[in-house]
Amino acid sequence: MLESNQSPYLCHVFVCTNDRKGARKSCADGNSSEIRRLLKEEIANRGWKPKIRISQSGCLGVCDSGPNVMLYPQQDWFSGVHVNDVPKILNRIEAILKENK
Numbered sequence: 549m550l551e552s553n554q555s556p557y558l559c560h561v562f563v564c565t566n567d568r569k570g571a572r573k574s575c576a577d578g579n580s581s582e583i584r585r586l587l588k589e590e591i592a593n594r595g596w597k598p599k600i601r602i603s604q605s606g607c608l609g610v611c612d613s614g615p616n617v618m619l620y621p622q623q624d625w626f627s628g629v630h631v632n633d634v635p636k637i638l639n640r641i642e643a644i645l646k647e648n649k
């Protein structure tokens with residue numbers, strides 16, 4: 549039976565890991581699986597797992613600007629993400645946590 553509940557997470561981070569294997573541009577071309585892995589690892593290291601969820605997603609519809617990472621319900625989008633940008637995304641997540649203390 550269908551249930552409707554509030555998200556248990558303050559912020560749900562979706563990392564597009566769609567891979568078209570070179571047939572057309574996709575976020576996997578920019579090593580998005582590694583971006584996801586680094587985010588997951590650091591969220592766990594910082595003890596944020598109860599409030600922050602990192603999930604891989606399929607195509608978010610803006611492939612040409614990928615790799616794409618979106619934060620909900622904040623509606624923040626990061627495009628053209630490089631593995632070196634992970635600290636910047638973590639800074640934004642930290643700010644969200646502080647805003648919601």
Ligand code: FES
Pocket residue numbers: 564565566567573574575576606607608609610611612614615616
């Ligand atoms: S493949 Fe990532 S947004 Fe389309």
